[in-house]
Amino acid sequence: MANPTLEMVHGLLYGKGLRIGKPSGTARLIAALTGDHADVVPFMGPQSHDHCMTVARVPARRYYWDAELLVNVQLAVQRWYGFDSYTIIPDAYNFEVEALGAKMIYSDNAMPTVDVSDPLIKSPADLDRIGPLDPTKGRIPMAVEVGRLTIQKAPGPLSSGFFCSPWSLLCQAMGYPKAVRALKRDRAYAQALFQWAEDRAIFPFLRAYARAGVKAMNGADAWAAFPNLTPELVQEWVLPSAERLAARAKKELGVTANAALAACDYCEEDPAKFDKAMLFKCLDTAPKLAGLSMAFVGMGRTQDLDMRWLQEYAVSRGKGGHKVPIMASLNGRFIRDSSPDEIVAKIREWIDIMGRDGRLILFIGNIPADTPPLNIHTAVQAVRTLGRYPIAANLESVRVETPAFQPFDEWLKGQPEAEVILRARQGK
């Protein structure tokens, strides 16, 4: 079945108890989000741009400029691992500020980065001088093409274009400390900043997406994660801005623009400061995804978080005997730095706590470039083995075999992405 609509219907029915046929990856996600569970805990494709580039051995200075290459590399590497969905993301925080003239640092082996030592916005007067964004400048055409190709090659409920949400864009344009000072000390300036970000930086980008036929865009907002911002500041500034942007995109462009993704994601780094009440407050404040309430942890130090808290939250916010769905990310550094046995043990623990009553989706938070592929294949194998429904009464007794997988280059032979990747390696 390769029709995303049919896959979604299959997932809806499967999750409601009509367990016929083998669900696709998309169907598994839909079943977990809207029903009880699929045949196995879904393992969503992760943000992994630098890692995919490293595995595919293509040069950064081409990969981050060539939409066809970037999309093909991420499709191939994520399929090699066997995730249930694709997440195709370029360096989503950079495009707008780069096109507006921010000084950038370009590298031979990593994504472009904003040079924070020389910010784009240095004073309030800059807001009149900078913008509106010209969608023909910088790598905006490439980003739009990534969105278009993603929807064409990997259609489904999660396919979208990406943009940088207003708050994170301001942090990119002026530096986080100065942006925070504006929020806390100069309300009028902060309002002007958000208006600038929405109207002069992001909206022209959304318009370019819409003209290319991209109907859904997600706005990354890692700078609005906790503790960068408190739930109160997110409520006061980030969510209203996201609502304004969404309303304008719907009204003027007829598209969906979900800004503030990852706002209030609980990212406390010090386990000694983990705070259940604050976690709950963050989860309550985080924006809904596609109208769905859920318990989402994405970028934080989740390997040390007590996942019984997340399960308790999901159950407490559920209705009709169902918990709200949990989307839980295995920390990318944890996956990189742990042994395969430690990875299996963590997944066993999480499925035991959060998977038994369904409504659990797992993924890895932004895989670092140098993560050993064995660790990721191990994670996939562990989720497939331990997450099979009904979940085994004693997960300790379930053995997870060492994954058998072909080296990427061998696997790539004959794949539809091979030619594009090999050509890029040869500098053609």
Added chain:
Amino acid sequence: MSDETYQLISQAVTEGEDGRASELVAQALKAGLPPLEILQRGAVAGITRAGDLWRANEYFLPDVILAADAFKAAMALLEPHLRQGGGPRLGKYVIGVVAGDMHDLGKSLVVAMLSSVGFEVIDLGIDVPSARFIQAVKEHRPAIVGLGAYMTTTMLEMKGIIAELEAQGLRRQVKVMVGGVPTSQEFADEVGADAWGKDALDTIQKATALIGG
């Protein structure tokens, strides 16, 4: 009178009131209060209190940014007086929080303590790219370079900075200290640092020992 002044300075720093902190420090200096007392009982006490509130989950990163700003405002006025009043400088200490990390509080406290015991501190700030650390070592030729991080995501930058010091032939001329919540002695050993600063006081003691003080 002086107790009250120190208390007000401390409060202004804790609450991130940079203008008020400057104003109070200027008044205290004009009244002839000892700069070292103003630093320790006013500014350092205030930033320490902000740190306590941060650890207690009553302050969050935006509050800490503002408290650090107020602390720096106080330090800007105090530093020239501390230099005049102090004995010989112990040596130069380049310090910064590594790229991608915005946590200013711990580093600000270390800067204050280093200054108060006689180091000449070159503060590169927060979110400092690797290249700026290297450039500062070349430019200032410090005795010690201190690398701070609060997050497990960013602490790994330290390894790259130390490797770059090696690659550029600078490692033998400078001692390297690392510090911050996620770091440890094991981590310091792993990345090839000369010392790990557990907290501000520990940093001072080890920095002094490193230069043979």
